[in-house]
Amino acid sequence: MAATKGLGLARVAEAAGVSVATVSNAINRPHLVAEATRARIVDAMNALDFVPNRAAATLRMGSNRLLGLVVPEIVNPFYAAITEAIAVESGARGYALALCVSHDDPVAELRHFEMLAEHRAAGAIAVPLGASADRLTQLQMVGTHLVLIDRIVDEHNGCSVAMDDVLGGRMAAEHLLGSTAGEGIALVNGPHTIPQCADRRRGVMQALHARGARDEVVEFESPHMTVEEGFQIGRRIASTNSPRRIFCTNDQLALGVIRGLRDSGLTVPIDARVVGFGDLTLATEGDTQITSIAQPKAEMGRAAVRKVLSEITDGDQHRHTVTMFPPELVVRNSAPLP
Amino acid sequence: MAATKGLGLARVAEAAGVSVATVSNAINRPHLVAEATRARIVDAMNALDFVPNRAAATLRMGSNRLLGLVVPEIVNPFYAAITEAIAVESGARGYALALCVSHDDPVAELRHFEMLAEHRAAGAIAVPLGASADRLTQLQMVGTHLVLIDRIVDEHNGCSVAMDDVLGGRMAAEHLLGSTAGEGIALVNGPHTIPQCADRRRGVMQALHARGARDEVVEFESPHMTVEEGFQIGRRIASTNSPRRIFCTNDQLALGVIRGLRDSGLTVPIDARVVGFGDLTLATEGDTQITSIAQPKAEMGRAAVRKVLSEITDGDQHRHTVTMFPPELVVRNSAPLP
DNA sequence: TCGAGTGATTTAATCGATTAAATCTTCTTC
DNA sequence: GAAGAAGATTTAATCGATTAAATCACTCGA
Numbered sequence: 001m002a003a004t005k006g007l008g009l010a011r012v013a014e015a016a017g018v019s020v021a022t023v024s025n026a027i028n029r030p031h032l033v034a035e036a037t038r039a040r041i042v043d044a045m046n047a048l049d050f051v052p053n054r055a056a057a058t059l060r061m062g063s064n065r066l067l068g069l070v071v072p073e074i075v076n077p078f079y080a081a082i083t084e085a086i087a088v089e090s091g092a093r094g095y096a097l098a099l100c101v102s103h104d105d106p107v108a109e110l111r112h113f114e115m116l117a118e119h120r121a122a123g124a125i126a127v128p129l130g131a132s133a134d135r136l137t138q139l140q141m142v143g144t145h146l147v148l149i150d151r152i153v154d155e156h157n158g159c160s161v162a163m164d165d166v167l168g169g170r171m172a173a174e175h176l177l178g179s180t181a182g183e184g185i186a187l188v189n190g191p192h193t194i195p196q197c198a199d200r201r202r203g204v205m206q207a208l209h210a211r212g213a214r215d216e217v218v219e220f221e222s223p224h225m226t227v228e229e230g231f232q233i234g235r236r237i238a239s240t241n242s243p244r245r246i247f248c249t250n251d252q253l254a255l256g257v258i259r260g261l262r263d264s265g266l267t268v269p270i271d272a273r274v275v276g277f278g279d280l281t282l283a284t285e286g287d288t289q290i291t292s293i294a295q296p297k298a299e300m301g302r303a304a305v306r307k308v309l310s311e312i313t314d315g316d317q318h319r320h321t322v323t324m325f326p327p328e329l330v331v332r333n334s335a336p337l338p
Numbered sequence: 339m340a341a342t343k344g345l346g347l348a349r350v351a352e353a354a355g356v357s358v359a360t361v362s363n364a365i366n367r368p369h370l371v372a373e374a375t376r377a378r379i380v381d382a383m384n385a386l387d388f389v390p391n392r393a394a395a396t397l398r399m400g401s402n403r404l405l406g407l408v409v410p411e412i413v414n415p416f417y418a419a420i421t422e423a424i425a426v427e428s429g430a431r432g433y434a435l436a437l438c439v440s441h442d443d444p445v446a447e448l449r450h451f452e453m454l455a456e457h458r459a460a461g462a463i464a465v466p467l468g469a470s471a472d473r474l475t476q477l478q479m480v481g482t483h484l485v486l487i488d489r490i491v492d493e494h495n496g497c498s499v500a501m502d503d504v505l506g507g508r509m510a511a512e513h514l515l516g517s518t519a520g521e522g523i524a525l526v527n528g529p530h531t532i533p534q535c536a537d538r539r540r541g542v543m544q545a546l547h548a549r550g551a552r553d554e555v556v557e558f559e560s561p562h563m564t565v566e567e568g569f570q571i572g573r574r575i576a577s578t579n580s581p582r583r584i585f586c587t588n589d590q591l592a593l594g595v596i597r598g599l600r601d602s603g604l605t606v607p608i609d610a611r612v613v614g615f616g617d618l619t620l621a622t623e624g625d626t627q628i629t630s631i632a633q634p635k636a637e638m639g640r641a642a643v644r645k646v647l648s649e650i651t652d653g654d655q656h657r658h659t660v661t662m663f664p665p666e667l668v669v670r671n672s673a674p675l676p
Numbered sequence: 677t678c679g680a681g682t683g684a685t686t687t688a689a690t691c692g693a694t695t696a697a698a699t700c701t702t703c704t705t706c
Numbered sequence: 707g708a709a710g711a712a713g714a715t716t717t718a719a720t721c722g723a724t725t726a727a728a729t730c731a732c733t734c735g736a
Contacts, residue, residue, distance in 0.1 A: 008722045019686050024724060034684060054456045055402065056722035058393035059691050066457075069437075074412060074422040084412040087439045091446075096453055099407075099437040101425045108429075115434055118392045119404075346692045357716050362694060372714060394692035397721045 015044040068116035068124035085301025123308035145311035159307040168327035169203020176245040178338035184216025188248040227256040234260015244272040251276040273335040289332035353382035406454035406462035423639025461646035483649035497645040506665035507541020514583040516676035522554025526586040556580040565594040572598015582610040589614040611673040627670035
């Protein structure tokens with residue numbers, strides 16, 4: 001008959017014959033509560049189907065057990081893999097994940113950060129766009145801890161996770177060159193304005209310099225890095241005397257190039273060897289299996305979550321770090337071992 | 339000098355010389371506030387970088403402008419596309435999206451729903467697993483509106499969005515049969531326990547019956563529906579006299595089958611015609627372009643969001659509906675027009 | 677027997693937005 | 707000029723969890 005007061009902790013407290021404070025303690029600081037009392041409270045919670053109200057806790061504490069993730073897109077196996085890893089990891093750590101798709105639109109990106117701020121997200125992971133320093137301050141303005149992933153920005157005052165594209169480029173080039181020295185490489189690349197493209201190219205150069213070869217890099221630029229553009233470039237390569245060791249800076253290009261070469265009567269990997277980048281599943285499952293530089297996507301995602309949570313919980317202990325993951329060469333039949 | 343009271347509405351109210359109630363009204367029910375006052379308030383909000391506290395609103399109103407999405411995985415182009423559409427659409431409607439990956443684990447799924455309940459999510463969209471009715475009641479127990487997508491369950495008392503797999507199967511079969519009657523179809527299918535597989539098969543049967551042909555369906559069952567299994571089946575088909583009009587119930591199988599046929603000396607589409615299902619980008623981009631039944635993934639995602647929001651906002655007006663989207667035949671060179 | 681010490685529990689203030697009800701203005705209209 | 711309507715704004719209660727400080731109940735040692 002005692003009037004049911006409220007619907008939250010109070011109801012449980014009444015049922016268990018204790019105060020709300022004790023219920024709260026039983027949940028969050030069990031060591032403060034006597035075992036017998038705790039058991040009674042747990043029983044009461046189960047009996048009443050008690051569902052804690054995160055909003056109340058958030059209001060009181062000023063921060064929500066919620067992480068934000070801002071990615072350019074999900075329909076892109078690379079971001080899909082990262083997103084999945086982040087979702088799983090943050091879920092396992094007891095954090096909800098707010099997913100935001102920016103479509104590379106700065107306005108949308110900013111709106112998403114504002115929304116995260118309104119929800120008092122404890123932290124965020126983002127693939128930033130437009131690497132301007134003031135944009136980032138604007139984003140951090142919201143107060144949440146921000147970890148950058150994939151595209152990292154020097155000016156960022158915080159943690160970052162990315163892959164070592166220079167090393168990736170070097171590994172691809174070294175695999176193509178094998179033990180033979182003095183021979184060049186055809187580099188099918190995107191615009192140099194994309195940092196990844198510039199880095200992968202740099203890696204190729206490093207590999208060539210390392211073995212004292214002359215800089216024989218014949219470069220083909222593909223504006224949009226699509227299969228179609230790769231196809232055209234493949235035909236171009238076949239009809240000229242450019243190197244037949246071909247490094248494409250993504251797997252779409254590699255697929256297209258292989259088709260172009262075939263179309264011109266060349267056989268892969270007999271007449272030409274091709275290495276791609278990204279290790280898309282499609283490259284594994286298609287008719288031709290592409291040797292590719294794989295990115296440790298899941299590891300990157302997990303590392304990002306660990307970093308935000310470290311920022312959130314470790315307080316002063318925390319030191320910002322930039323983690324560069326090494327890529328992995330996956331050898332398949334488009335460029336088998338020499 | 340006046341002590342800054344609080345950090346939220348109160349601060350804005352003080353700056354604008356009004357009460358918190360008026361500020362709240364200016365934000366949520368502008369028509370109640372005089373234009374001049376509203377302008378002053380907006381100015382104050384901008385000047386103070388006011389960030390509303392969703393948690394407080396949620397606590398008060400009992401519901402959060404947050405939708406939940408529970409999917410089995412993101413690394414799967416189908417779910418990736420749906421997820422992206424849902425994220426974009428809910429963002430556009432002013433709702434945050436909490437992403438949960440269930441990995442087809444009932445325990446994880448339930449945990450995710452509990453988490454959504456704790457956050458007082460206004461609604462959820464889910465690809466449910468284990469279609470047991472009591473599971474669903476358990477899920478709905480959390481009180482949020484639930485819309486099912488992709489896998490729909492008859493017992494569900496709410497909205498659903500899915501694709502018409504029967505129609506998809508029929509379209510595939512009809513395309514393969516063309517105008518010729520009396521010839522059979524090789525059906526490369528997954529286990530019949532998967533509803534989609536059963537439905538697509540049913541569609542094939544409908545097509546055959548419709549043209550009065552005898553039930554010439556030679557069925558091959560692939561337990562895991564992988565490229566590799568498709569490959570084996572492709573070789574089997576080549577070495578027997580089964581029909582050379584082949585419908586594979588997903589694109590992975592189709593890719594494998596084509597490789598198997600090729601491996602056995604058959605040419606596609608000369609000696610055999612192949613239709614896949616799902617229209618994966620990989621099938622479009624690979625060496626062989628697969629004719630496939632495409633699912634309107636983005637439309638399905640958007641429809642799901644519209645439905646939850648309708649449940650949430652329309653109250654009594656709302657009527658639960660099951661929307662079946664028609665698939666689309668995308669003709670490519672693995673089975674060109676007859 | 678008193679005080680100190682320890683462990684368990686409660687009291688009560690607080691976070692910030694919402695909203696029904698009350699109050700205050702201004703404007704009609706007879 | 708008084709009653710009433712319409713419009714604008716304020717008052718004050720409320721949502722439910724957290725937590726510092728206070729209280730209560732014991733045990734133990736001197």
